[in-house]
Structure formats: structure tokens, C-alpha cells
Amino acid sequence: MHIGHSPDTADAMRPQPRRRRLAQACQAALLGLLAAGVVQAQDTPSTPTAQQADQSTTANPSTPAKKSAKPAATTLQTVVVTGIRGSIESSIKAKQNSDDIIEAISAEDIGKLPDASIAESLARLPGLATQRLDGRANVISIRGLSPDFAGTTLNGREQATIGENRGVEYDQYPSELISSAAVYKTPDASLIGQGLSGTVDLHTIRPLDLPHRAVVLNLRGEHTSNGKLNPGSGVGDMGHRASFSYIDQFFNHTLGVAVGFAQLDSPIQEKQYQAWWWSVDNGPGSAEQNWGAPHTPGMPDGVISQEGMQLRAKSERQKRNGLMAVVEWAPGEHYHSTLDMYFSTFNQRQFTNGLQWSSSPWDGISYSNVGVTPYQPYPLVTSGTIDGIKPIMQNEFNREHDKLFSVGWNNQYDFGNGWQGTADLSYSTAKKKLRDAYLFTGLPNGGTTSVDFNTPVGNGYPDFRPGVDLSNPANVVFTDPDNYGYNGREEFDRQKDTIKAVRLEATHPAGWIFSDFTLGADYSERTKVKSADVYFAWLNGNGSANGTYNHDFGTPIGASLLGSPTSLGYGGIPGIVYYDVLDALSSQFYLTARNGLADYNRNYTVREKVPVAYAKFTIDSHLGDVPLRGNVGVQFVRTDQSSQALQTNGDTLVGRIADGAKYNEVLPSLNLVAQLTDRQYLRFGLAKTMARGRIDDEKVATSAGVSEVTNGPAAGQVLWSGSGGNPKLKPYIAVGTDLSWENYFGTSSYVAVAVFNKNLLNYIYRQTTLDYDFSHYTNDNPTLTPTSNIGSFTRPENGTGGKMQGLELSGALEGGLLMDALDGFGIQANYSLTNSYIPKSSISSIPGGPRTLPGLSHKVANLALYYEKHGFSARIAERYRSSFTGEAVALFDQLGYTKVLANKQTDLQLGYAFDEGRWNGLSILLQVNNLTNTPDTTQQIAGLPDGVQVARPLEYDTWGRTVMFGVNYKL
Numbered sequence: 001m002h003i004g005h006s007p008d009t010a011d012a013m014r015p016q017p018r019r020r021r022l023a024q025a026c027q028a029a030l031l032g033l034l035a036a037g038v039v040q041a042q043d044t045p046s047t048p049t050a051q052q053a054d055q056s057t058t059a060n061p062s063t064p065a066k067k068s069a070k071p072a073a074t075t076l077q078t079v080v081v082t083g084i085r086g087s088i089e090s091s092i093k094a095k096q097n098s099d100d101i102i103e104a105i106s107a108e109d110i111g112k113l114p115d116a117s118i119a120e121s122l123a124r125l126p127g128l129a130t131q132r133l134d135g136r137a138n139v140i141s142i143r144g145l146s147p148d149f150a151g152t153t154l155n156g157r158e159q160a161t162i163g164e165n166r167g168v169e170y171d172q173y174p175s176e177l178i179s180s181a182a183v184y185k186t187p188d189a190s191l192i193g194q195g196l197s198g199t200v201d202l203h204t205i206r207p208l209d210l211p212h213r214a215v216v217l218n219l220r221g222e223h224t225s226n227g228k229l230n231p232g233s234g235v236g237d238m239g240h241r242a243s244f245s246y247i248d249q250f251f252n253h254t255l256g257v258a259v260g261f262a263q264l265d266s267p268i269q270e271k272q273y274q275a276w277w278w279s280v281d282n283g284p285g286s287a288e289q290n291w292g293a294p295h296t297p298g299m300p301d302g303v304i305s306q307e308g309m310q311l312r313a314k315s316e317r318q319k320r321n322g323l324m325a326v327v328e329w330a331p332g333e334h335y336h337s338t339l340d341m342y343f344s345t346f347n348q349r350q351f352t353n354g355l356q357w358s359s360s361p362w363d364g365i366s367y368s369n370v371g372v373t374p375y376q377p378y379p380l381v382t383s384g385t386i387d388g389i390k391p392i393m394q395n396e397f398n399r400e401h402d403k404l405f406s407v408g409w410n411n412q413y414d415f416g417n418g419w420q421g422t423a424d425l426s427y428s429t430a431k432k433k434l435r436d437a438y439l440f441t442g443l444p445n446g447g448t449t450s451v452d453f454n455t456p457v458g459n460g461y462p463d464f465r466p467g468v469d470l471s472n473p474a475n476v477v478f479t480d481p482d483n484y485g486y487n488g489r490e491e492f493d494r495q496k497d498t499i500k501a502v503r504l505e506a507t508h509p510a511g512w513i514f515s516d517f518t519l520g521a522d523y524s525e526r527t528k529v530k531s532a533d534v535y536f537a538w539l540n541g542n543g544s545a546n547g548t549y550n551h552d553f554g555t556p557i558g559a560s561l562l563g564s565p566t567s568l569g570y571g572g573i574p575g576i577v578y579y580d581v582l583d584a585l586s587s588q589f590y591l592t593a594r595n596g597l598a599d600y601n602r603n604y605t606v607r608e609k610v611p612v613a614y615a616k617f618t619i620d621s622h623l624g625d626v627p628l629r630g631n632v633g634v635q636f637v638r639t640d641q642s643s644q645a646l647q648t649n650g651d652t653l654v655g656r657i658a659d660g661a662k663y664n665e666v667l668p669s670l671n672l673v674a675q676l677t678d679r680q681y682l683r684f685g686l687a688k689t690m691a692r693g694r695i696d697d698e699k700v701a702t703s704a705g706v707s708e709v710t711n712g713p714a715a716g717q718v719l720w721s722g723s724g725g726n727p728k729l730k731p732y733i734a735v736g737t738d739l740s741w742e743n744y745f746g747t748s749s750y751v752a753v754a755v756f757n758k759n760l761l762n763y764i765y766r767q768t769t770l771d772y773d774f775s776h777y778t779n780d781n782p783t784l785t786p787t788s789n790i791g792s793f794t795r796p797e798n799g800t801g802g803k804m805q806g807l808e809l810s811g812a813l814e815g816g817l818l819m820d821a822l823d824g825f826g827i828q829a830n831y832s833l834t835n836s837y838i839p840k841s842s843i844s845s846i847p848g849g850p851r852t853l854p855g856l857s858h859k860v861a862n863l864a865l866y867y868e869k870h871g872f873s874a875r876i877a878e879r880y881r882s883s884f885t886g887e888a889v890a891l892f893d894q895l896g897y898t899k900v901l902a903n904k905q906t907d908l909q910l911g912y913a914f915d916e917g918r919w920n921g922l923s924i925l926l927q928v929n930n931l932t933n934t935p936d937t938t939q940q941i942a943g944l945p946d947g948v949q950v951a952r953p954l955e956y957d958t959w960g961r962t963v964m965f966g967v968n969y970k971l
Helices: 007-013 019-036 050-054 083-097 107-111 118-122 581-588
Strands: 102-106 128-133 136-142 150-154 180-184 198-203 214-224 238-250 255-275 278-280 304-306 308-329 335-358 366-373 380-389 392-414 420-442 449-454 463-466 488-509 514-539 562-568 573-579 589-593 604-623 626-649 652-677 680-691 702-708 718-724 732-745 749-773 790-800 803-814 825-837 859-869 872-881 884-891 894-900 903-913 922-929 936-943 949-958 962-970
Touching: 083 102, 083 732, 083 749, 083 803, 083 825, 083 859, 083 872, 118 128, 118 136, 118 180, 128 872, 136 150, 136 198, 214 255, 308 562, 335 562, 335 573, 392 573, 392 581, 420 581, 463 573, 573 581, 581 589, 604 652, 702 790
Parallel strands: 150 198, 304 380, 626 702, 718 790
Antiparallel strands: 102 180, 128 136, 180 198, 214 238, 214 962, 238 255, 255 308, 255 949, 278 304, 308 335, 335 392, 366 380, 380 449, 392 420, 420 488, 449 463, 488 514, 514 589, 514 604, 562 573, 604 626, 626 652, 652 680, 680 732, 702 718, 732 749, 749 790, 749 803, 803 825, 825 859, 859 872, 872 903, 884 894, 894 936, 903 922, 922 962, 936 949
């Protein structure tokens, strides 16, 4: 058996790194549309030749590439497929041509679906799932791992984030300004910013890839079906999306300019319901018997009842303005320069007003007319009347302002002697300002009321009927209804994340089985600064936390503050009072600073300095008669991380503290692609990957102090103890193996089967260390001198890892391949099955705790049916995610955990494109997001006093349908 090819062949081909062909394929649909207008889908030529591939756009900005004065015109003239089928074909071709195992989407695919952001489209790819925030896709999980484990780059560069962690919030990136995206499930050595689970690489357009000027206009109106839940807030049920793009070329197609602007003004109306916790109040094994709770009058023995509830109506206005600009210069064969910039502002105003109460035995309530429904392990109380309820109304205002800015300058030069070089400079920053305020209202003088109730056995909204009209301001006052100890709260958060990076790379042809080799180095500095200041609100004349506070003290709501009542009709309650929270704070309250332990912990700085060196060899050979391509390489990653934060002793601020660590990791990778037939491939991937811990876990913020031990062997000693973050935290490490078989047929059809195994060499858990060194801490207790500087400390620690295995099935089929009558129809589908295991010693001791990685859905599936012909287009798509376990939580001192139940979301799209005559270039589009109004539901697994576990509904939230109708026009 012979492996290899002649050096002459290698020198003649000199192919560019294949990631460039990936970007070309991903962007083909958009470029073809802009170049030719909306036309009927036609057959495409076969895979581009090596020469055409050399002229493609660089997906990774650090990859050197040859550029002619007119680098892409020849290739673009062959791309005539547009619309749904064109984007599918482009994505399939990208997957087929890649040396790595990837999934891809094109801009046409994004633009043809009712997507609020790029995340909606990414969530349809095999093995990917999304978690909704405010009813829309926000973050992405790859192969069941947390979004924290996914790397995200824009034009190949790591992006700063507005959250306290590394996970990118994709709703910050308008889909209209993203031309393509690739998800790398296996990395290669030249992929910077890679994640443990995979890497999402977003791309903006390159203007020299178009043969001529293009102008694109897009306008869509938006309507949400949940109505106006808080009419007094001014947030309605109508919004809009608009975008404009201009691409042009100058100086004989050597200078290209692209500018894009996208605006989103979107209303969100959310109906929330939460059942607090569940218990057996009376009888054997009850709270009365085992916990010493008071007897609950009127409650039957041995039944489960709901111990409290919360109904909240949230009205939110999101306004996002995004601007993209690219300047591309290719003055000759040797030099190519690209300067790209992305900037966005994101403003969010949120009004959340709700009603809640506690109905536990300790609250002095009683029951009558109790209705019981058979259930296991105990019957359920589902109807009746509760007397003695203290309504707690909380009105909240939240305002968030985010700014993202990313700029990169990429320079490529071909020296003409086989050497190609690249220099890439980049800067990314994300700023966030948050103001959150809420106030309490209730009945005057600590009054109570009766409530008739009817609650569902399963998921759904309840029916509550209080005995007092809570929408009438005459019945409600500012007060502390349940003796929380304050009348309201206001918080100010600020955060800034900055990444600076420089990358140098050189490529040269190689011999034997390698077409070329690449040597590179990248250096990045990341700084995330977080601050939080909290204030408690006190009613004027009511004192504060100085001992004179009276929780029953009440003050009427000023008439000038009132607005139309908030609707809670979906829960049986016609309404509750609405008022302007900020105006009320300034006119009827005063504030005192009140940072506690949890608030002080959110004041910190984390810095990471990361130099990376890498080498990659591109494989282009034969295994016998079978063509073999791919790459093999290695990364050496050096990390210098440090943190500065606050040291507290409980809620007392002690001082500042700093710490850090340095470590090295070597990350080898191998990707092989065997071309079994003309369009049949077998892929193999093997790589070691890493992901640094959560940024807020790396903070040094701690609470620590000394105390005298009163009993046991250490009685009389003064010892340190504390808890906090871990600036010495090492990264997650995994070794993954992938095997994929792919068969391509037709023009936009394929079938693929993939299996993978990922061994987590370590995982991060919260653990207690008994030999922690407190020598660099400040002792704020002058009366106690510690016996030793060694004590116990609880913080995130590296522990034993686990493993994951998965199966992924995916495919697409053109109906015309089956019969002529189905021409224009098509189907896309994928299904993922993933299992994970964590060692028992690493799992929380909470009864019934999760045995899988938090956030892992065992099953993820997507199905899309489409039709596109004679200008008409239709597509209906559904994505499914099975239930998954959230992090362990404790509700009202009951041990339990939250289970997020299975979720399906269906989206619909209908359109018509004019491809001739005076309306040529105009298309109309109707889109419905969340067609079936699918709720988000969670389940609480609680341990009852007798050791029995019971699963009961916890949260039930709906956002309604979002309907968009609009026009696109392309010149």
C-alpha cells in the first residue's frame, strides 16, 4: 500500500488552507443573490476547481491567501442558485469541502426564517440546542455541553461578552449583518479561541467577492400575540425590523466597501407563573409532624398542597442598532488587506409587575372547600379557598444599555517564493450598564384576604380569585407586606470586557503527504471588570434598619404615579396596580447603601494573558487509491490569569485581595477525510481541547474570617474559614474522538451519520479544601488571633472528569429526486442522541440529584419542510430539545433541583419573490415565530419530610406568537 503523491503534484496544486473554501461555500447564496437578484433555483456546477478555491474568501482572517485584482468574479458568475434551496446547497457544499467536521449556514438561510438573531438559525444545526431568554434563542449549546464551553469568533477573532462569563449572547448580532457561520465540531491547530464543545465562527461579507455594486433594503413589521400586559408602561405589541446594506467596488475592482445597518425595535410580552414549593402539611410524615409546623386548619391529612405562588406580567422593549463596515483592498497579486468593524448598541426597558403570596403552615392560613385530585405518591389539593393570605405585589423596572465594538485589520502578503504571510490585529470590547429597581405594595395595616383557587394537576396557568380588588389604588399601599425588612431595592451594575489580540502566521508548500505547513503565533489580553452597587429603599418617615422600622407602616401611592393596571387575567386575577417605579423612588422613598456578601462578590477584575504558538500541516495525499486530505497540528497555550477583588467577612467589607496562576497546555489535533467515492466521505477527528473556567469563578472575591472553635478536638483554637472564587482555577480539558460518514447526491441533498466520544479529563465543581493558606488575608477581628493561617475554604476546584458519547444523524432531500411532481419540495432533518456521565463522588449530595452534565438534553432534533418554485416559497420548521437538569437549588430550605422540561418550537415562513418586470428584485415575506405558542416549563423535584420525592410543576411561562410581515428589495 502506497501513501503519498509526487512533489511535483504538490507544488503544482499548492492549495490554500481549506477553511477558505468553507467561507466561499457558506457565502455563495448571499453573493449570488446580490449579484443576480432573486431568481428561480437552478442546478449548480460541481465543486469549485482548485483555482476557484484559491480565489475564495478567507474564513479565518489569519489565513494567507492569494488575491488577484478581481479575485472572485469568475467564481461568482457560476453561482446562480438563490433562495431556500440555494442556501441549503451552499451550506452542504461548505460541509463537504471542509477538512474539519463542521456544520454551516448561509445568509440566505438566515434571512429566510423568522429569526430574531443568528442563534435561531444555529439552533437548527445537528447537535446544537438553544436556551430561550425572553422567548427567543440567546445562547447555544453544542453537543449537550453548557454554552460556556462553546467558543465564538467573528471573522476568526474571539469576541468580548456582556455577561459575567465567556458565552456569547447571540441576540447582540443582527442576522442581517452576518453573511455566514460555521460550527467546528473538531478543531484544527490554526483555530484560535476554540471551545471545549466546539467553535462558532461568524462572518461578515467581503465586498470584493461581488462583481458589481449591490444595495439591499429590508423592512418588517412585528406583532406579538400576548397583547399589552402592562399598558401603563407604554410597551405595546407592535415593533419593526429594518436593515440597509451597500456594497461597491472602485479602482478597477481593487478597492471594495461594504456598509450594513440593522435596527430591531421589538416588544416582548411574557406571562409568568411559578408554584413556589409543595409539601404535606398535616398528618403522618407531614411538616406538622416532622418539622414542628403549626397545624393547618381545614387541610386534609396526607395530601400535597402548594405552599405559595407568583404571577408576573413582563413587558419589555428591545432596541438594537447594529452597524457593520468593511474596507477591502487588493492592489495586485501579492497583497490583500481587509479592515472590518462591527458596532452595536442594545437598549432594553423591562417592566415586570406581579403578585405573590406564601401559603405555608407558618403563615397562619386556613383552608375550606378543599378539592383533592388522586395522584402519586400523595393526592393533590387542586381547588378550595384559602383565608389569611397576605398579598405581596412587587413592581420592577429594569433598564439595560449594552455596547459592543469589534474591529480587525488583516494583511496578507504572497512573497512569490512559496512563502505567504499574514498579520492580523484586533480589538473587541463589550460594555454593559444595568439599573434595576423594585418596590413592594400590599394591603393597609398588614391586612389579609381570602383567595379562591383552582390549580392544574400538570402544567398550565392557575385560576386565583382574591377577595379584594388589587387593581384599585384605594385598596393598596406602599408597605412591607411580608416583613422582608425593607420596602424596595435598587441596583446599579457596570461591566466592561476587553480583548486585544495580534496574530502572525506564515505558510509554505511542503512535501511527502503534505501540501503545505503553517506556523503561527497569537497573543491576546482579556480584561473583565465588574462592579455592583445595591441600595435599599425606605418609605419617607418610616425609619430604616436602625431599629425603628415598622413593616406594617403603609403610605398610599401618589396619584401622579399611577397608570393603567397590569393584567394578570391569564391567572384569574383581573389586574393589579401599576405605577412608575423610578418616580415613586424619587418622591416617596429614600435610599441607603446596602451591599451584602453576594453584592460585594460581584465587584472584581479578572485578567488573562494568553500567548499561543501553533503548527499545522495540511494533508493532501492518497491511501492506496483513496484520496486522503485533512490536517495535523498542535497548539501550545500559555495562560497567565490574575484577579483583584474584595475580601469580606460576611456582609462586612474587609479590604482588597489579589491572586492568580500560570499554566501551560499542549493541544494536538488530527483531522482526516477519505473520499470513498466521488461524493462519499469518511471523516475522522482526534483532538485535545480546553476551555477556561467561568470568568466569575476565576475571581478572587472571597468572604473569610476567624472564629473560635467551641467544641470537638479543636475546641479553643481560633481558625480561618471562608468561601469565594478561585483565581488559580485550571481549565476544563477533554480528549474527543469523532467519526463521520457523509454521502452527497443531487444538488442539495445528503445524508450523514456521525458518532463521537469526549472524555473530560477534569471538571470544575464547588468543593471545600481543609488546608487552604489564608496568610495573604486580612483579619478584621482585633480580639482574635488565629492559631494558624491554615483553614477551610469552599470554592470552585478542578475535580475528576466524566465522559460523553453521542450519535448524530442528519440529511436533506430534494423532492424532485423522488418524482417530478415533487420538484420544488424538500426536507431537512437531524437528530442527536447524547449521553454523559459524571463520577458519583463529584455530584452534589442532594437527593435525586442529576447524574448527567447540567444542561445536557439527551435528545435534540430538527425538522424542516419547504417548497420553492415559480417565485413562491414556504417553509415550516420545528426544533425539539428534551428535558435537562439545571444546577442544584434549594427552595425555602427544601432540598431539590430544577428540571427544565422538553420544549418544541415551530416557525413558519411564506414568501413570494418577483424575478422579472418592473418589480424585479422585490420580495414579500410573512413569518410566524413560535407558531404554537410553546411555553417554557420547569419541574421541581422536592424531598418531603418522610424521604419521599415528588415532582411538581415549578414554572410555566409563555411569550405568545411573533408575527412579522415585510418586504425586501435588492438593486
